[in-house]
Amino acid sequence: MKQFFRFSIMLLALLLSATATAHDFEVDGIYYNINGNEATVTYGTDRYAGDVIIPSAVTYADVTYSVTTIGANAFAFCYSLTSIVIPNSVTEICNNAFAYCSGLTSFVIPNSVTEISDYAFSYCSGLTSIVIPNSVTEIGEGAFFYCYGLTSIDIPNSLTKISGAVFGGCSGLTGIVIPNSVTSIGDGAFFNCPGLTSINIPNSVTEIGSRAFEDCPGLTSIVIPNSVTSIGEMAFTRCTGLTSINIGNSVTSIGDGLFFFCPALTSIVVESGNPKYDSRNNCKAIIETASNTLFLGCKNTIIPTSVTSIGTDAFAYCSGLTSIVIPNSVTAIGIEAFYNCSGLTSIDIPNSVTEIGDNAFTGCRGLTSIDIPNSVTAIGFGVFMDCTGLTRIVIPNSVTKIGERAFENCTGLTDVYCYIADLSRVSSGNRQFYLNNGDYSGRTLHVLQGTADAYRADANWYPYFGLIVDDLMPPLRGDINGDREINIADVNAAINIILNGSENPSGDVNGDGEINIADINAVIDIILDN
DSSP, rough: OOOHHHHHHHHHHHHHHHTTTTSSSSTTTTEEETTTTTTEEEEESSOOOOEEEOOOOEEEEEEEEEEEEEEEETTTTOTTEEEEEOOOOOOOOOTTTTTOOOOOOEEEOOOOEEEEEETTTTTOOOOOEEEOOOOOEEEEEETTTTTTTOOOOOOTTTTTTTOOOTTTOTTOOOOEEEEEOOOOOOTTTTOTTOOOOOOOOOTTTTTTTTTTTTTTTOEEEEEEOOOOOOOOOTTTTOOOOOEEEEEEEEEEEOTTTTTTTTOOOEEEEEETTSSSSOOGGGGGEETTTTEEEEOOOTTTOOTTOOOOEEEETTTTTTTTTOEEEETTTTOOTTTTTTOOOOOOOOOOOOOOEEEEEETTTTTOOTEEEEEOHHHHHHTTTTTTTTTTTOOOOETTOOOEEEOTTTTOOTTTOEEEEEOOSGGGGGGGGGGTOOOOSSSOTTTTTETTTTTTHHEEEETTTTTGEEEEEEEOOOOOOOTTSSOOSSSSSHHHHHHHHHTOOOOOGGOTTSSSSSSSHHHHHHHHHHHHHH
């Protein structure tokens, strides 16, 4: 979204340079282009300034033209323009027409206007009030983008859509009334409106776009009506004041990172009867019912035992979260699931987990020790990056992939215990254990007996450790979960590997290159023999 905003501003500058002298004639200091018997106000060789009155008709070379359009970029960057009168003959205000007119403080749009195009009043920072008549049926993207002097605005009943970024950056906006005619709120529509303290979403709205209310820290509670079926990704990102939200029973699509960096959020309620999501067991979170994915969480969440995966950004920026118990039903921890949970001091990852997504624990500075269970086969990009409190990590033999920068800038890390026996089957990314200061003298890599030379020869490992020692005992045959014991837990671990289609090599107990019922029997035989 932010990249899109920057691109739009650059495009505006290019358009201005291309159209600065594009006009057919000039009358009384106003420049026009001809379109049949109609005239469009356009950008002239001199910037408009002071008070400007646009006539409803203009005569040139004995021909009278009706003024119907304020053209693209016509008054853009006219900083000295203080007021303007638009006649009732005008039906359209085009792209960037008044962009960067910072001297304008108020504006009356006549009842003849039906369309206000993209970025028409963007960066009119002095604009404090504007009246949009019911004749307007379309307001383009970013039409009032960064008009941070605006404090309130009434959206007319003639509109059915609030376009993308239309009020983005309107930091002075404290209240807004959305009429029942509106059916969709576009991407970034109220992006970065910190003064907005409340908003009523009417029952007519069916869609809330991506980042629609991003960076609105003044919002404290939101009720999503039962008419809404779709909420875009990061719609409420960085709404730091948001404490509660109710999600209606018609919502069937929720984008990633909906409550990314909402540290005050303590109550999430999905209304009963929703066909796709629920907040079962009063866990104050959103669960995708069919897949049993904990889709979105909040601090003090209790994860139900029915949950099988933790979704993207589920607990991101939950700074109040200090500990969490993940049930044995969970098989996947999603991308950025615990991103920047700075208060998290401990977490137990159960043996059911096979994959830890990119940046899952990035910035969890309170974590001091992590044991990755023997079920995990993939550690994603930057999983424990910037976990500066982490002093000890255990990496099991089951791991076949370690993402780039997985443990980067773990400045407190002194001991890594790696049980990977064969490095040739492991895909390792660059800068796995990289430190910004480059001092690895106090860091030791502990590996299996007889494997130290292999690690010393591998450029993904040896540069990041002052000492590599082969002081770890080889794994016990049948010890699938890596707890140095062989019991019923290993039988369950073998069953989970088979059911989940995992490639965990420890599951191949009988050494035939396959993991199946024969390996379960082999574990049972070992238990009985002992």
